[in-house]
Structure formats: C-alpha cells, structure tokens
Amino acid sequence: MKTEVLIIGGSFAGLAAAMQLVRGHRKVVVIDAGKPRNRFASHSHGIFCLDGKSPQEIKTTALSQLQQYPTFTFVEAQVINVEDKAENGLLVHTTENSIVAKKLILASGVQDELPNIPGLLDHWGKSVIHCPYCHGYELSNRELGVLASHPLSAHQAAMIPDWGSTTLFTQGNFMPEDKQLALLTKRGVKIENIPITHINGDGNNITSVALADGSERALQGLYVAPKISANNPIVKALNCSLEDSPLGEIIKVNEFKQTSVANVYAAGDMSNPMQNGTFAITSGVMAGISVHQSLMFD
Incomplete structure (x- = not known):
C-alpha cells in the first residue's frame, strides 16, 4: 500500500492531524493499535464543546466524520518497524501489511511510569x-x-x-x-x-x-504526576532527537511539529511538554497543516 501521509496513533492528536490533511485532498492512512493513553479515563473534561464526553465517544465521532472523506483510511494494527528509504519514502511495517508514505506523523503518545x-x-x-x-x-x-x-x-x-x-x-x-x-x-x-x-x-x-x-x-x-517517555521502539528506529520535559523525555520538534528526521513529524503528548486533550488536538492540527504545506514541495 502507498499513501502520501501515514499517521501512527488514532487518538486525539492523530485524528486531528488527519482532518486537516483529508480536507486538503491528501491521501492519509491512520494506523492505530487501540491502546491510547487516555483509555483509563471514563470521561474527558475541559475540552471546548466536548466536556464530559468519553475519550472513546470523541474518537468514534472523529472517525465517523473522517470516513466521509474518500482519501482517508483507518487501519487497526500494531506498527512493528519503520525504515527510512529516503527517495522512496518511509516504509512502515505493521502486523497487517506494509505501507510506503511520503510523510510520517508520530502520534502514539507516551508511556506512563507510575x-x-x-x-x-x-x-x-x-x-x-x-x-x-x-x-x-x-x-x-x-x-x-x-x-x-x-x-x-x-x-x-x-x-x-x-x-x-x-x-x-x-x-x-x-x-x-x-x-x-x-x-x-x-x-x-x-x-x-x-x-x-x-x-x-x-x-x-x-x-x-x-x-x-x-x-x-x-x-x-x-x-x-507519572514519569513519561516518548522513546518507544519506532522513535528509536527513526533516531528522532529527544529533549527533556518536566516529567520525562519527549520528541524534539520545531514550531511546525517537524522532528529532527526529514519527513517525520510528531504530535500529541509525545511532543508536548504540557499535556491534555486540548493540547493534543492543537498539536495535531499544527502537524497536519505543516505536513500538508510541505507536500507541495515534493
């Protein structure tokens, strides 16, 4: 399978990024393993117009809206490895198949150590x-x-x-x-x-x-406050630069959510020093817009 943009992580940040891209007529695949960081909470609060809704309800609503766009694909799978093939794009291996993408957005969250x-x-x-x-x-x-x-x-x-x-x-x-x-x-x-x-x-x-x-x-x-780490096996495989946040390591990004690796962006908790649902959505929007604008140079 080939796509323009592949997003790893189908929660608030990943789906917010996808919305910007499909509305720009770009082909997007979201890979989601179904274990978001917010799965332990029964309700999400403080998110404008969504206060009190469950994380799953918010995700279901977002997916139903995204699936109205013909360039959107959602895959339930676990990402096993990512290879940077330079001119040929990024090769992402999952438990279901392999996907080649021009751009990659990491939005799989962080690990909490309680x-x-x-x-x-x-x-x-x-x-x-x-x-x-x-x-x-x-x-x-x-x-x-x-x-x-x-x-x-x-x-x-x-x-x-x-x-x-x-x-x-x-x-x-x-x-x-x-x-x-x-x-x-x-x-x-x-x-x-x-x-x-x-x-x-x-x-x-x-x-x-x-x-x-x-x-x-x-x-x-x-x-x-749990200790956090964004340094999962995919981040390690890509060799993304990390930086310290008050609670642990996150992926180092610029103001456009670009990581230290060409064509790789990061959004959500794994790139935000301050973390909640609203910040995740905001960073997803920025990553999606940044990736969309970067594609015009390819």
Whole structure:
C-alpha cells in the first residue's frame, strides 16, 4: 500500500492531524493499535464543546466524520518497524501489511511510569489522577492528596486547594524548598513525610491511604504526576532527537511539529511538554497543516 501521509496513533492528536490533511485532498492512512493513553479515563473534561464526553465517544465521532472523506483510511494494527528509504519514502511495517508514505506523523503518545504502590494502578484515571484541569472538578470538596513523584510535585500541591483540602505526601524524598514551603503554608497545604504504602478503595473511589508507620489517612482523591517517555521502539528506529520535559523525555520538534528526521513529524503528548486533550488536538492540527504545506514541495 502507498499513501502520501501515514499517521501512527488514532487518538486525539492523530485524528486531528488527519482532518486537516483529508480536507486538503491528501491521501492519509491512520494506523492505530487501540491502546491510547487516555483509555483509563471514563470521561474527558475541559475540552471546548466536548466536556464530559468519553475519550472513546470523541474518537468514534472523529472517525465517523473522517470516513466521509474518500482519501482517508483507518487501519487497526500494531506498527512493528519503520525504515527510512529516503527517495522512496518511509516504509512502515505493521502486523497487517506494509505501507510506503511520503510523510510520517508520530502520534502514539507516551508511556506512563507510575509509582509502584499497591492499589494505585487500580484507581488510575478514576480517583487517582494527574491533572486537575482534566478531572479535578469531579473530585471537588473532598480530602485530596498529592503523591510526590517529582520536584515539581510541590508546585502541583500548591494548586490543588482550589479543589479541596490538600495534603502533600512527600514520600520522604521530595521535601519542599523554603519558598515552596512558604507558598504551601499560605495555601493551607498539610505536609506528610511518612511514605504511602498502599491505596485503599473499591477500584473506582479511594477511601484512604496506608502509611509506612501503620497509620491510615482518609482520602478521596489523589494526584500523582507519572514519569513519561516518548522513546518507544519506532522513535528509536527513526533516531528522532529527544529533549527533556518536566516529567520525562519527549520528541524534539520545531514550531511546525517537524522532528529532527526529514519527513517525520510528531504530535500529541509525545511532543508536548504540557499535556491534555486540548493540547493534543492543537498539536495535531499544527502537524497536519505543516505536513500538508510541505507536500507541495515534493
């Protein structure tokens, strides 16, 4: 199969990029493995005109609209490898077939590395969350905690009192600096240095956290910033340059979402230092427009 543009990743960023391209009459193939980063969340919030809709509903709607365009193709498959054939284009091998494309947009998201605490993953995306703008309103007016996993966790803890009474659990590793402590005190944030050892709850709602000294703290919502990495096997195969973001490595791109590799672009969480659904859509639009304009020079 041949196409002008191949997009790896069929969630918010990838489909937003595809929309710009098919409306420009370009042939687009989207390859999607069906495991988006947002699969743990039942609802998406803070996205203009889409507040409260599920990620799957948003994806289904986008696909139904894209499929009205004759130059759009959607393939459910796993990408195995990508080869840069220079003048012949990029050769993408999937579990279903091989595709040659002039341009490639990487939009497959990042890998999250969560703290290894029993019960945390069970509640991830429900009452253990990472972004107050995405899910914080639904946890308002509760006893809330921030599980420190990064030096910026103190900054996050200073934000959360707008949603409810907040405790920063430093885990004994991420102690606030003097200026941070002054702000946290001003904001009414409590500090707990004894590490959390277990998250208690029913799989949806957490009820408390167990601490290393055997005590227990009532809690109904917990924020944690996972460590992230965009450096998956495809990124490695292409040898895209990476850069540090506050939470981990992302793909280095310019203002047009072009990576360090010719004809390869990146969009969504894997190229954005700040990450949510709206930013993913925005970066997908930019990548799609940039690729469309680059094709006129081929």
